[in-house]
Amino acid sequence: MTEIRKVAVLGTGVLGSQIAFQSAYTGFEVVAYDINDESLQKARLRLAALVETYRKEVTGAADLQADTMGRIILTSDLAAAVADADLVIEAVPEVLAIKQALYEKLARLAPSDTILATNSSTLLPSDLKDFTGRPDRFLALHFANNIWKFNTAEVMGTPETDPAVIDTILKFASDIGMVPIPIRREKAGYVLNSLLVPLLNAAAELAEGGYANPHDVDKVWRIATGAPMGPFQIYDMIGLNTPYNILSHGDKHARSLAAWLKENYIDKGKLGIASGEGFYSYKPAD
Amino acid sequence: MTEIRKVAVLGTGVLGSQIAFQSAYTGFEVVAYDINDESLQKARLRLAALVETYRKEVTGAADLQADTMGRIILTSDLAAAVADADLVIEAVPEVLAIKQALYEKLARLAPSDTILATNSSTLLPSDLKDFTGRPDRFLALHFANNIWKFNTAEVMGTPETDPAVIDTILKFASDIGMVPIPIRREKAGYVLNSLLVPLLNAAAELAEGGYANPHDVDKVWRIATGAPMGPFQIYDMIGLNTPYNILSHGDKHARSLAAWLKENYIDKGKLGIASGEGFYSYKPAD
Incomplete structure (x- = not known):
């Protein structure tokens, strides 16, 4: 099983920021990517707000935020973001053309053994797999908003996803404090x-x-x-x-x-x- | 608005017994009817078990059971059961022919201003109203099992039910400790x-x-x-x-x-x- 140590989160919107923060909070090295400085500035504010939220709502979180922020690198350089990532979690807008263009870049930029996961709510991984350059190492990893509270992680591959990759991501989900929910066949809307x-x-x-x-x-x-x-x-x-x-x-x-x-x-x-x-x-x- | 003081509960199965007990527990005079001595003997056991259940599960119920049992009369004489009832709650088996035969008797036996209510889960009041001899004073009053805990009372009339009768039953439901839920149009399955x-x-x-x-x-x-x-x-x-x-x-x-x-x-x-x-x-x- 691949060991996940370095995680790249692509897209720093509401959920992307939460995924990056939660992963760093639980000890992973995180690179959070967005397209430009303006988006990254918003990401800084979102992460700062999460520090406060975790202090209030997460038991035992009071003293850990400095560490957490120290494990997150923000960048608008996609190549650098994914260069040595074990896992890339994609959380960009729910527009097929945007996701397709991104996966076509990732197919070239991410090392061939890097696992790619989409957080898409509305697309199935089969809609995206052909752009990834590695359908066997691609799957959906779907989080719920307010990840620290609603901590399900639905894991759904395509028929081409390597079962060992699914196991790796189920374990990763558990390692970042989620309750992993394997979905054994693709299903729009997942379970929830x-x-x-x-x-x-x-x-x-x-x-x-x-x-x-x-x-x-x-x-x-x-x-x-x-x-x-x-x-x-x-x-x-x-x-x-x-x-x-x-x-x-x-x-x-x-x-x-x-x-x-x-x-x-x-x-x-x-x-x-x-x-x-x-x-x-x-x-x-x- | 009719004042409800005396209640007849027809049918002393699981839910009929609970309705009778809860009504008596909240201070109403109750006659519980069933077809023969064997059924009434089972009702006695059900009511005795409810005494224990209320002692355990209902706050403040410890000292009230003697009173409660004193307000329940058990009988297999239908005419006597309904002779001076303000409200008859029917909770007999979910078989149209059984209910029809019962309502045809009630049409004769119950005073003309007595309100009749069915606890049916699967029939609509419109399926029964023509047998009651008083469609304007007939409606559904639907309880959930374990009435002391799951205390909804869904109240559903037909287009012929007098709105004042619906109001009377909504108030009665509240008076016996239920949360009254008015259902303004007939709907199979009620809300739940x-x-x-x-x-x-x-x-x-x-x-x-x-x-x-x-x-x-x-x-x-x-x-x-x-x-x-x-x-x-x-x-x-x-x-x-x-x-x-x-x-x-x-x-x-x-x-x-x-x-x-x-x-x-x-x-x-x-x-x-x-x-x-x-x-x-x-x-x-x-």
Whole structure:
């Protein structure tokens, strides 16, 4: 099994920064790459914010941040970033053309035994494997937002991925404090969205159809399952735009749910927790 | 608004006994009816067991059981049971012919202003209203098993139900310690099963399709949503026979999930918590 010591994280957006920070926090040497100085400056702010977040939310994290930051190198030089990486985790925007162009460069720039992993939520690894120059050493490694709390790492190869590479990445995921979840066949939405989307759609149907209001739906779910959040609280946490985008690309029934979300919530600026209101109000009392 | 003081509970099975006990526990005068002495003897045992359960699981219940039992009359005389009931809650077996015959008797025996409520899980109140002799005073009042813990009461009328009757029953539900959930249009499965069935089906699809194993699916769900149980733990809690029966009456895809449940679990005696094993083992260690 390949030993992973050096990790390159490509893309320093919300999740890329978290992956870089968590990997460094757990002792790995990390190079975080983004396309220009402006993006890297944003990455510095994101990493600095993560220091504070980990201090507050991660047990035992109080004294470790100086070390952590010392293990992260930021660069806009792709060749340097991947030159001696054992593992490259790609977390660039969810646009096929951007990812394709990047993998075509990596095929040349990364050593032939470097493992490449995509964090893509919406593409399957089979959509990307032919650009990587090493389909046997390519797979998906999918994190959830707020990685320090929601610490699942879904690991999904293509039929061409070497099983030993999958084992290596399952171990790496565990080494950086994740709960590794092997997905044995490619599946859009991985495990989480394959479960969450039907639940959220069913909840929207109940409210859109006038059967029950969102707060009552949530009450039933919380009481019956012991869950801390009902489906409409989950909508608010995710933000309504993402489910809206998924539903608007669905069948006629899905599109009617999308229209309901748009007219009653999104068009009124009720986008969820981030906007201060969604199905619930999060505004401070006057 | 009608004031509810006297309640008749028809049917003293698992849920009927709980409804009778909870109503008496919260101060209502209850008559519990069943068809013969043998059934009533079983009801006595169920009620006695509930005394113990409430002592253990319900805060403040330690001293109240003598009172509670004193407020419950058991009888196999239907006419006497409903003669001066303000509310009749029907919890007899889920067989249309049985319920129909009962409502035809109630139409004659219960005072014309007595409200009739069905606890049916699988029938809509519209399926029964024409037998009641009072469609304006008839609705569904649906409880969950382990009423003292899972205290939702879904309240669902037909288009003919008087809105004042719905309000009366919402208040009654609250008065007996339930969280009343108004369902404004008839919906098979009420709120809970309308949400739960799609989630459980999606989970079965992931496992049946070989994408991920049940324990990993549960892990993702628990971590991502903070829920105490993943979908396969919920299967085990419900028992696999109920989802199997629902799936076997579904479309081709549902029937293939039913076959998977049967071959891999039900046929091997893995029925869930009640049988000691389902997707998880509940057997004590050797």
